[in-house]
């Protein structure tokens with residue numbers, strides 16, 4: 001029986017209603033300059049709140065990147081709190097890109113910061129790094145479940161350096177990335193219509209899932225010098241069982257295109273959340289130009305995912 005209150009159900013509904021798009025709010029110093037703003041707290045606030053005002057009524061998801069706010073200290077965090085409130089009011093789901101990962105006891109404090117409804121930084125879902133071990137994220141998963149929030153676990157990141165860790169092989173022959181997918185799948189288990197634990201898979205990764213290649217070429221291609229390779233292993237990025245939303249960064253500025261969504265995700269592309277930051281923000285500061293870019297990008301993603 002589907003539980004409509006869970007983050008997975010809300011993400012599923014948002015994808016169906018608003019369409020497959022996440023807009024990142026990444027106030028780079030260069031973008032502030034491009035908008036004619038100073039690289040200070042006032043510039044940060046003007047940029048971020050203009051972005052939210054232009055996109056959060058249309059895009060299903062808005063994803064502020066915490067680092068750009070943190071660099072201004074407490075005043076920057078205060079702006080992030082306003083961004084969170086504005087996004088909520090406009091009806092988009094809030095993903096905070098914080099990429100936290102620590103020992104379990106500290107992870108519990110991160111969970112309180114981002115997923116406890118009483119926190120001023122409380123959001124719908126947060127990104128997390130599993131490289132202290134997937135199990136170290138358990139406090140985050142537990143609080144997410146308790147409060148109907150979500151977690152997006154980094155699996156195959158959009159940067160080329162990620163492959164050296166993520167494509168490395170475990171003793172059982174699976175890649176680290178595949179073991180993460182399997183761990184997430186176990187948490188999402190029989191959730192309907194979608195589990196609340198998501199994966200992050202960059203649009204820029206090379207190769208394709210096992211289901212479309214029928215081989216493990218994808219894994220071999222993306223090794224950047226590391227030798228993997230046994231075709232009999234069951235370790236390509238097989239996403240079919242994931243049963244969770246898939247955040248797909250690397251779109252636009254990093255070279256990912258809507259046509260990459262199906263190439264990278266195969267059948268799991270139905271749960272794709274393509275995410276663009278700089279490509280959309282570069283169209284500013286005119287809110288009308290930002291809105292236009294959102295509408296055009298959403299249509300391109302819709303079309304690519306329909307095919």
Ligand SMILES: O=C(O)c1cc(=O)[nH]c(=O)n1[C@@H]1O[C@H](COP(=O)(O)O)[C@@H](O)[C@H]1O
Pocket residue numbers: 024026065097099127156157158159200201202249250251252253254275276277278279
């Ligand atoms: O978790 C993320 O959002 C993320 C994961 C990843 O693999 N690659 C990646 O670029 N990101 C984030 O997505 C955003 C990409 O920004 P643009 O390249 O400007 O679209 C940045 O905020 C990154 O920190």
